[in-house]
């Protein structure tokens with residue numbers, strides 16, 4: 001499963017890159033607003049840092065023509081740009097046009113399997129089901145991912161699933177078990193994937209025991 005970072009923070013992206021754990025980036029207006037940066041400067045920076053990996057940049061227009069104009073503009077920033085479009089009638093009209101123009105799209109704010117079916121029918125490159133927001137209102141978010149997986153398999157759609165609005169490592173585990181192509185997560189969740197208390201205890205014990213091992217000169221040395 002590919003790991004995307006759900007952020008607009010360049011330090012976090014650089015760190016994940018260093019760890020060899022960055023397969024892509026998803027931004028949204030909320031992430032961008034948290035950085036305080038001008039997107040005209042920030043977006044090219046993120047795309048360059050994550051070169052060769054998809055970077056989702058979100059449109060804010062509510063009509064198809066506006067979304068298409070924004071998308072064409074965003075696509076000029078770099079060749080790894082994926083245009084994020086909300087799942088709504090005008091959004092999917094725009095995605096249909098953008099697919100024909102070979103502009104990659106990520107259909108976002110998806111909360112039902114039927115929305116995901118519609119996204120696939122207009123040729124979306126990616127669909128993003130928001131699992132954590134469903135969990136928060138008493139629905140099992142990951143059921144949505146499993147249903148989309150089944151529908152796409154039934155009909156051979158090539159739209160890839162990005163499990164989004166991920167809150168904790170269990171979401172990442174379930175996304176992988178459900179066969180999602182991608183899981184996008186905050187930096188805090190990515191860091192937690194490394195952790196296990198038994199790993200810490202194990203390392204500490206090995207280091208303690210290593211101190212008991214004679215540390216003389218290597219055999220043959222004077």
Ligand code: E4P
Nearest residue numbers: 006026027028128164165166
């Ligand atoms: C996905 O692409 C979205 O950016 C993201 O996961 C939004 O979810 P959240 O704001 O609920 O975390």
